[in-house]
Amino acid sequence: MFRLRELRKEKGLSQSQVATFLGCNQTAIGKYERGQLEPNFFALKKLADYFECSVDYLIGREDDLGIVKIVDSNNSLNAKERELVDNYRKLNALEQDAIMLQTKALANKK
Numbered sequence: 001m002f003r004l005r006e007l008r009k010e011k012g013l014s015q016s017q018v019a020t021f022l023g024c025n026q027t028a029i030g031k032y033e034r035g036q037l038e039p040n041f042f043a044l045k046k047l048a049d050y051f052e053c054s055v056d057y058l059i060g061r062e063d064d065l066g067i068v069k070i071v072d073s074n075n076s077l078n079a080k081e082r083e084l085v086d087n088y089r090k091l092n093a094l095e096q097d098a099i100m101l102q103t104k105a106l107a108n109k110k
Contacts, residue, residue, distance in 0.1 A: 002060030005033040007051045012092035022046060 008018055008029075015029040022029070022043055031037035039047070048055045056062040088099060 002035075003053075003058050004029070004047065007053070007058070008033075011051070011089070012094075013096075014093055017093055017096070018047075021050060 004018075008015070015026045015033070019026045019029045022039075024043070028037060028039075032039055044055050044058065048058050051058065054062065057064070088096060091099065
């Protein structure tokens, strides 16, 4: 994956965080970044959606990131939830981890 490392670093994400997002291990992400392993279609699509780029941009087939609008086919997010996700994506990796811990604690509070 030609641009995974570049996009990951732009978002301030670790390989481990990307691996958790994809549901794989950190070793696989490292191999993707070094070109030693190719992700399957599901992983490519999920990464392209997350980084808001086309699969072609992600794999280096095009240089124009373009504007990619992610459409939630289930329309499951309301306006507040979309805002929360948008704001979360603007945070660096450490801030995202802090938010995740806090939301987990709040969700498990009885």
